[in-house]
Amino acid sequence: MGGLQLTESFGEIRNLTKIIVDILLACQPLTAKQIYFKLGRDGISITYQAIHKKLLLMLREQILKKNGLEYSINQVWLDKIEEFSTSVRERLRKRNRLLVTQLNKKNFSANQKLIKVISFDLGGALFNNQFDELLWRREIPKAYAEQYGLSREKAFEEVTSEYSRLWGKVTGWRNPEFWLKHFSLNKNFKNIIKGIKGEIFAYLDVEPILKKLSKEYHLVIISHAEENIMKTKIKLAGFDKYFTRIFSTGSNFNKMTKDADIYREICEMLKIQPEEMVHVGNDLTIDYKIPTSIGINAFLIDRIGHSKEHFVVRDLYRFEEKLKEMEKEFI
Numbered sequence: 001m002g003g004l005q006l007t008e009s010f011g012e013i014r015n016l017t018k019i020i021v022d023i024l025l026a027c028q029p030l031t032a033k034q035i036y037f038k039l040g041r042d043g044i045s046i047t048y049q050a051i052h053k054k055l056l057l058m059l060r061e062q063i064l065k066k067n068g069l070e071y072s073i074n075q076v077w078l079d080k081i082e083e084f085s086t087s088v089r090e091r092l093r094k095r096n097r098l099l100v101t102q103l104n105k106k107n108f109s110a111n112q113k114l115i116k117v118i119s120f121d122l123g124g125a126l127f128n129n130q131f132d133e134l135l136w137r138r139e140i141p142k143a144y145a146e147q148y149g150l151s152r153e154k155a156f157e158e159v160t161s162e163y164s165r166l167w168g169k170v171t172g173w174r175n176p177e178f179w180l181k182h183f184s185l186n187k188n189f190k191n192i193i194k195g196i197k198g199e200i201f202a203y204l205d206v207e208p209i210l211k212k213l214s215k216e217y218h219l220v221i222i223s224h225a226e227e228n229i230m231k232t233k234i235k236l237a238g239f240d241k242y243f244t245r246i247f248s249t250g251s252n253f254n255k256m257t258k259d260a261d262i263y264r265e266i267c268e269m270l271k272i273q274p275e276e277m278v279h280v281g282n283d284l285t286i287d288y289k290i291p292t293s294i295g296i297n298a299f300l301i302d303r304i305g306h307s308k309e310h311f312v313v314r315d316l317y318r319f320e321e322k323l324k325e326m327e328k329e330f331i
Contacts, residue, residue, distance in 0.1 A: 115277070226250050
């Protein structure tokens, strides 16, 4: 008496799914009998047979998984829900942008573009990491070995151990100058990289795409690399003429990596709305999920080709095609 009565109608069956998921989120794994007793303690009147039937259905739908007699939530199902909700949010943002564009279409010249700024990550999007690997894992340990009379192996072990110990604890962690001072090495950034400047390689699609896009958009770089590394790579590759600004999370914002606040601040500095920027980089979280969460259009570049999602591009040629498709949608 007074408890919630559950029958077998469609709506109530879906409600029972939610109740069982809530129970397992609070405490899992559980047997069917334990779930039945917890429902009873919560004042929900339902037969054990109905519970057992429902659990079997949830197994078939892959909402749950079973180990022996115990049931728990299927992580694969949770991942699919997250992927679906991300897709829905992105489609809603896209729809809202289209609605805003349509409302303002009378005041929107055919020569204007909704996208004003294109932002690139440095590593993975523009350059490979050969130079970085040599700098951090060969040149600095080598200088350390020479100065303190250690073997290359011992120096590498001590230097990389110190990298690990101070990760996330100092704002200059990504700055080679910080480490040269930290290890009291008699070298500066200019001479530590002297022998490896020839190892700076941009991907083959970068030059032609930057040349083309710089005629239509403002190009910027947003990277967690230090400013001295960014400027060295861009200048040696001859790309400095294409970019209006470069932003280093460490040099400009005293942060280890990109976050939503940095993206917002950069938009403010550039005097644009987030929707007027497109960002491309190779990290799912900091180059796609975070910028899209504040309304920036973003693409993930996967040059190896492992990812197949709609927001993934294989190279900058495909990125340019996606950009054109976006612009057509806004006209």
